[in-house]
Structure formats: structure tokens, C-alpha cells
Amino acid sequence: MKNNSIIEIKQLCKTYAGGFKALKSVNLKINKGEIFALLGPNGAGKTTMISIICGISNPSEGQVTVGGHDILSDYKKTRSLIGLVPQELNTDAFESVWNTVCFSRGLFGKKPNPQYIEQLLKDLSLWDKKDNPMMTLSGGMKRRVMIAKALSHEPEVLFLDEPTAGVDVELRKDMWQQVRKLREAGVTIILTTHYIEEAEEMADRVGVINQGELILVEEKDQLMQKMGSKKLTIELSENHQKLPSSLSSFNLELNKNILTYNFDSKKEDSGICSLLEELVKNNIRFNDINTQKSSLEEIFVALVHKQ
């Protein structure tokens, strides 16, 4: 039997000491080697879920296995498979970058491997900072050190809890490049983010969590397709009051010189060709055209509001 899921979460519930239910019977399988994006508004339960899988928080009910091992009874096995980049940037202020990364590797029971750590720091553009104390680093650098720490023991699963919060655009691109490289090396990646374009760009699958409930898990492409109608915007050269009747068969909206056409990109004939032909025939000139997919963000907002 082929089983290609690396993490299996069954009916996971979490009730905090105060009685607050942060997770309500979550079921989820993460496939080996995929990038899974967990989306959800503040307080949805993303960090709680990650904390339980990593051993920082105790589950109230349910079962989680990582690599086929139970996270409670076989915690040494599951934890050595996992690297975690937490949401908060908590570091030892006085430690050097090099020491703090080597410390992480040691905690996970791995023999020192200076070459590997050196490569890791170089990949994350931290090599020139290796002897600097953590407190002298900028926020973005600290974030990268956290990633280096998480990767220091060569994990098979990497959790990134909002890895790009406070990271500039340039660095974010670098980071995603790194993540892609890791995926190519076979590492499974679970990330949470508020930047939906990131999930859209990076993820193979997307899960949406809201108020402790996983309300959707889907292949990103399918999700986009299923829910993504497309929009064509045409900027006309001059304002028009009315459109010729020959255009009435199209689903059009006109607002001064902006003409919008809603269509389904999955259909065989999107109707764009005939629309443009019709415009030319009627001597309606235009300056610019532009198509847009409805973004994951819109889908996401729609989903969360439906709840």
C-alpha cells in the first residue's frame, strides 16, 4: 500500500486552560514533498496547530502522526523529522549567529557538521554575520537565522509560521527561492501566511482555517479554477453612453470609458475574440486591455465571510 502522506491529523482538538477552544476537530493529511499553505485570519488557530505537532503545546483530543509515528508516544522520532520557524522572533540576544545555529543542531542530537552549517549560512546570506551577536541583527536577518536554526538538523518537514512577516520584497523573493530549493530536495513545507499572493505563488495545496475549523483544503490550481472567474477590462479611447445592440449578447458592463467583460476561462470559447472583432466592426477604439483572475484573497474573504 502506498502511503504518501507524511503528517496525519485526526480529530485534533485544543482547549486552552481558560476553556477557549482553539481547534475544533481538525482532520488533515499533508503529502510528502508538498508545499502546503495554511491560511486564516488572526486567531484562527494556525500557530496552535503547529505548536501541537511540534511538541510545544499539548493536544486536548485527537491524534497526530508524523512519518507514521505518534507525536506523543514516539516524540523523539517525530520531532527529529521536524524543523520549526516560529512566528515570534525569540533569540538568545548575546549568542553569535554561528553558536545559536550550532546549538539547534546539537539539541536535535546531530553531530556537529561545520561544512553543512557554513553552506546553510551562505545560502541564507548570513555568512558575513556569523560571528555577530543576535541582538545586533535586523529583524529580517533574525528571521533568516531562525530559518537556519530550523534547517540546522536537516529536517524532512519544515514549518514556517508566517516566515515573511517583516521581510522586505527582495528578501522575500530570496526566501521563496530557498523554499523551492528545499522542496526540490524533498522537504515537505507547511507555511502559514497572511499574504495570500504568497500562497498563490508558492503552494501546491491550500488549507483555510477559521475559528479553529478547517473549512477548506484543496489543490491550489483547482481552487483557483473552480472559483476563479476571469475579468477582461477594456479601456476605450472615448466615453460612451450606450453600446451598440450587436454587443448585447455579451455579459458587459460599461462605465464611461471602461468596459468590463466577465467570462469563464475554463470554457472552450472565452468569447474574447468575437468581442474584440465586434468592437472593431462598430468602430469603437480602445487603448488598453487587461485580464484578471479573481485572486485567492477574494476567494478567501468570500469563504471566511460565508461562515
Add this chain to the structure above:
Amino acid sequence: MINFQAIKTIYLFEMARMKRTLGQSVASPVISTSLYFVVFGSAIGSRINEVEGVSYASFIVPGLIMLSVLTNSVTNASFGIYLPRFAGTIYEILSAPISYVEILIGYVGAAATKSIIVGTLILATATLFVDLNIQHPFWMLFFLFLTSITFSLLGFIIGVWADNFEKIQIIPLLVITPLAFLGGSFYSIKMLPPLWQKISMANPVVYLISGFRWSFYNTADVSLNVSLIMISLFLIVCLATVRWIFKTGYRFKS
């Protein structure tokens, strides 16, 4: 399988943290011991002839060592575990493949090591002031190790329990130091009025100092066996508390 690498990593990390304050760690016991010798040993001691057949300056050596070992153990161990809790770096310890026992060995081992070093330093300083002739060196080391470990465990418990820095500082200051002073660091319990002798028996430090002093001079306030039993009891209470903390995840895991 025991994660020796992780124990070693925590241990060395803690030792390195202590090394950063090495000057202070070495200087303060040496200076304070010298001061005690000047004040108690020379000034006051010159008026007290002998206690239990030992010169007063010599008599206070074991007590001085215990005083420092106790406060150092508690302070080192409580800071050791409180700092990562306070800084939030504890997440890494909790998410690593380490058992609680391994965590404990790493932190308590490092704290106890430092106390033993401090104890040895004080002993070395003392030889500058008095002639020391240790009667039972094996027992002396045994008490030194056992005390360091037991009180490092106590410190670990305090570091887990504390939710601010004040609590961490206040325990050694308001509990450990007074108990050590009243526990016969500078006098024999037998010198007290009978009522105070009785009250002193409730002080666990009395048994430590008595046993430790016995290993130096063969004289004790309470018998060696009673000392050993009391220290073991205290060790067991600390271990049981730690076990409870780990079982419930108290202040460790939400």
C-alpha cells in the same frame, strides 16, 4: 535512546553562559570569602577561642563553602531555565527530540558544576587564611556534590515556577541565605539556647552544614546518618516535584 548530544549541547551552552560572567563568578566568592575571614575569622574569631576543639576561623570554613554553594546552585539553575522561558527560546527545547530527564541533566548538571567550582575556589581561598586538615575527603566531596545537585534541582523548580525576575532573586536572598546563616554557618547549633536548638532542627541547611563540617573536623551538630537521611529526603522531595512538573507540563506547555 538517550540523546547524549542534546544533553551535552545544553550543558555546554549553560557553561558558556556562565563563562561570559567568569570574572564575576570567580571574583565574588573569593572576595566575599576573604571578607568573611577578615571580619569573622580575625576580628571576632580572636575573641572566640575554639569551637568544638577547632579554631573559630577554621570552624567557619565548611559553613562558608555551603553558604556559597547553596546560593550559587539555586541562582544558577533558576536563571538557567528561567531565561529561555522569559526570552521565548524555550520553544526550541520543547520542540527538540529531548526527554525531560535529558533537559534536567543538562541544566541542573551545568548549575551544579558551577557551584562545585565555586565551592572549590572558596576552599582554596580558605587555605590562604587557615590551615586545613580535611578528615574525610571522600565524604567532603560527596556532600559538596550532593548539595550542589540537590539545590540546583531546587533552583530549577524555582526557575520553572517564577513568572518574573523578582521571584528568582528573592528566593536566594530571603530564603536560602537566612537559612544558611541560621543553619550554623558561623556557629555550632549547640551554642544556642535549647528552644532555638529545637527550632533550628526544622532548618534543612543545619543537616547539610553539620554533615559537611563533620567531613572536615569529625565534629557535628547532628549525627552523620541523620544528616544523610535528611539530605536524601530533601533530594527526593525535589525530584518528586520536578517529576510532577514534567508530568503536568506545569508552566512549560500550554
